[in-house]
Amino acid sequence: MKQLYTIALGVIGLPLAAQTVPGSAWPAHPEEKHAGGPGSLVPAPSAGAPKGTSYFTENFDNGLNGWTVNTPDGTVDWDITGTGPGPTSSTYPVPPLNTSTPGGWAIVDDDYLGTNGISTETWLVSPVIDLSAAPANLKVEFDQYFQEWQTDHCYVGVTTDGGGSWNEVEINEGVGRDGRPNPELIDVDISAWVAGDPSNVQLRFKYVSIWDYGWQIDNVVIKDLPANDMALLRTKQTGFDFDNTGLANIEYSIYPAEQVREMQLQGTLKNKGYLPQTGAMLNVVVDGPGGQELNTSSSAQDYAPTVEDIVAINGFTPSGDLGGYTIDFSVSQNETDDVPSNNAMSSIFSVSQYEWAQDDGSCTGSQSQGINNVGDQFELGNYFDVVNPGSQLEGIKVALHESTTVGALIYGVLYDIDLGYITQTDDYEVQAADLNPIGGSDFVTLPLLQPEDLTDGTAYCVMVGCYGGAEDVAFCTSGISDPQVSIIRYPNSDENFFVTKTPMVRAMLGGVIGIEEQDGVLAGSIATWPNPANGEATVSMTLRSSAVVGIEIVDAVGRIVRTRDLGRIPAGPLRTTLDVSDLRTGLYTCLVHSGRQQRTARMNVVH
Numbered sequence: 001m002k003q004l005y006t007i008a009l010g011v012i013g014l015p016l017a018a019q020t021v022p023g024s025a026w027p028a029h030p031e032e033k034h035a036g037g038p039g040s041l042v043p044a045p046s047a048g049a050p051k052g053t054s055y056f057t058e059n060f061d062n063g064l065n066g067w068t069v070n071t072p073d074g075t076v077d078w079d080i081t082g083t084g085p086g087p088t089s090s091t092y093p094v095p096p097l098n099t100s101t102p103g104g105w106a107i108v109d110d111d112y113l114g115t116n117g118i119s120t121e122t123w124l125v126s127p128v129i130d131l132s133a134a135p136a137n138l139k140v141e142f143d144q145y146f147q148e149w150q151t152d153h154c155y156v157g158v159t160t161d162g163g164g165s166w167n168e169v170e171i172n173e174g175v176g177r178d179g180r181p182n183p184e185l186i187d188v189d190i191s192a193w194v195a196g197d198p199s200n201v202q203l204r205f206k207y208v209s210i211w212d213y214g215w216q217i218d219n220v221v222i223k224d225l226p227a228n229d230m231a232l233l234r235t236k237q238t239g240f241d242f243d244n245t246g247l248a249n250i251e252y253s254i255y256p257a258e259q260v261r262e263m264q265l266q267g268t269l270k271n272k273g274y275l276p277q278t279g280a281m282l283n284v285v286v287d288g289p290g291g292q293e294l295n296t297s298s299s300a301q302d303y304a305p306t307v308e309d310i311v312a313i314n315g316f317t318p319s320g321d322l323g324g325y326t327i328d329f330s331v332s333q334n335e336t337d338d339v340p341s342n343n344a345m346s347s348i349f350s351v352s353q354y355e356w357a358q359d360d361g362s363c364t365g366s367q368s369q370g371i372n373n374v375g376d377q378f379e380l381g382n383y384f385d386v387v388n389p390g391s392q393l394e395g396i397k398v399a400l401h402e403s404t405t406v407g408a409l410i411y412g413v414l415y416d417i418d419l420g421y422i423t424q425t426d427d428y429e430v431q432a433a434d435l436n437p438i439g440g441s442d443f444v445t446l447p448l449l450q451p452e453d454l455t456d457g458t459a460y461c462v463m464v465g466c467y468g469g470a471e472d473v474a475f476c477t478s479g480i481s482d483p484q485v486s487i488i489r490y491p492n493s494d495e496n497f498f499v500t501k502t503p504m505v506r507a508m509l510g511g512v513i514g515i516e517e518q519d520g521v522l523a524g525s526i527a528t529w530p531n532p533a534n535g536e537a538t539v540s541m542t543l544r545s546s547a548v549v550g551i552e553i554v555d556a557v558g559r560i561v562r563t564r565d566l567g568r569i570p571a572g573p574l575r576t577t578l579d580v581s582d583l584r585t586g587l588y589t590c591l592v593h594s595g596r597q598q599r600t601a602r603m604n605v606v607h
Contacts (some may be wrong), residue, residue, distance in 0.1 A: 063080050086109055099183060138194055176480075235271070253359060378506065393508070407430060438462060445508065465491070
């Protein structure tokens with residue numbers, strides 16, 4: 001059973017940010033197996049050299065070496081490879097396992113060899129292993145690469161009766177396909193399973209799927225299960241929990257100084273040894289630009305073998321000094337730990353004067369329309385929860401992937417928590433210099449039509465969009481988002497979905513390049529909404545001084561299909577409504593002109 005333990009630093013209870021609960025949760029974005037841009041990979045940290053004698057090893061450098069393959073269902077078998085998966089058209093390509101013994105490793109190459117709709121079950125079974133001279137407490141360790149799709153299941157099992165019966169455990173459930181470690185060190189306690197007949201042990205790696213990505217393993221070792229092994233499995237910087245608190249406490253990579261808030265520093269601790277562990281604590285040290293800002297520990301807890309708990313430390317608010325922050329997490333206990341390599345993790349964040357971000361800073365993938373919406377207008381972005389009063393959004397930053405068509409038009413748009421329209425930017429024509437390869441970190445800044453006041457205690461969705469059609473647009477992604485935090489939206493069908501690859505879309509609370517006064521009567525940009533429009537479309541603009549203003553609507557082939565002479569308009573903001581009920585469904589340009597000056601905005605009409 002998992003429990004949540006907390007320690008408060010000078011606070012009572014858990015008063016984090018106000019709840020910001022949207023009216024509904026969005027479904028996951030429907031993507032085909034080969035859609036959505038390349039996924040990001042996370043190199044695994046070195047596992048160190050755990051203590052303990054090895055009683056069996058297999059690195060597959062000599063082929064199957066006595067292992068057998070049994071495929072009860074389908075035609076995709078376990079095999080030995082020295083190169084990795086075969087080539088596919090997947091834009092989530094499966095990489096080769098990054099193994100320390102590259103002469104060979106075991107693979108189920110489901111992506112390359114599988115068939116859509118056809119199920120697979122394949123076993124990789126070891127020869128008989130005599131563990132009668134080994135101690136009672138044992139584990140199996142192995143390196144793997146695995147990225148999850150829809151129906152794939154991975155099991156590690158043991159038999160001591162020649163395969164008449166198997167004890168097994170499922171691993172990799174719910175890990176997703178984004179940000180997977182390569183390699184990832186997995187360990188499974190097999191002590192109870194071996195006890196039936198230690199002299200007649202066989203291991204089994206079982207893969208079950210319906211055309212998924214596959215599984216790669218190497219360096220299988222049976223070794224001592226440590227007596228004392230407290231492990232730090234995962235860490236978090238906030239207490240984000242959509243099911244209970246909605247969009248409050250989102251974790252950010254960059255906080256603007258005026259939105260720095262209290263954090264909830266969490267670690268998941270587990271006793272992976274076979275003896276009880278006493279006095280176990282989560283230790284946290286935070287170093288900021290000016291030096292150490294926190295050094296504390298949770299209350300001590302005792303952990304029985306296999307117990308896993310989440311421990312949280314509340315009450316810490318960063319100083320807000322501009323620059324980088326490092327959080328060092330570690331676990332300690334009264335006993336001397338036999339595997340200190342799994343006792344510590346670190347994470348980082350930074351504080352900027354104006355910039356607000358969730359992404360990791362450099363392009364690791366891309367996101368465009370899903371398989372059901374190819375060619376459609378779409379928007380992509382992130383929620384930002386506002387805690388402190390007094391902020392204004394001035395602009396939106398976005399990183400564009402190199403697959404984007406030069407000359408395509410993009411725009412920024414701000415929505416409320418329920419994706420109700422608030423305001424937007426002018427259209428921007430993509431330039432070649434704006435595009436990013438994998439690893440790139442160049443952003444385009446899109447100024448809002450005018451700064452927008454942000455209300456504390458709620459969340460806003462900051463998005464960028466494109467109009468679809470023949471123009472290919474792909475926005476960069478970097479990092480992993482919790483469900484419901486990053487959103488893809490299809491305005492034409494009013495469909496909204498969450499994605500888990502973090503869009504490189506940022507909120508700018510000030511210092512936006514491009515917010516400057518232009519010569520002429522028309523101040524800033526114009527906007528049209530709703531977009532898409534049906535019966536009527538509203539056009540908004542701001543005049544610096546009284547002027548004669550006209551409007552033209554131009555269709556996709558350049559024909560003027562609607563004109564409106566507004567006459568002389570006094571200085572200040574103006575909104576006017578156009579009847580578009582008789583226009584055909586399609587993409588139009590709204591042109592507002594006064595004298596020699598003009599502004600344009602894209603308008604989509606859908607009936």
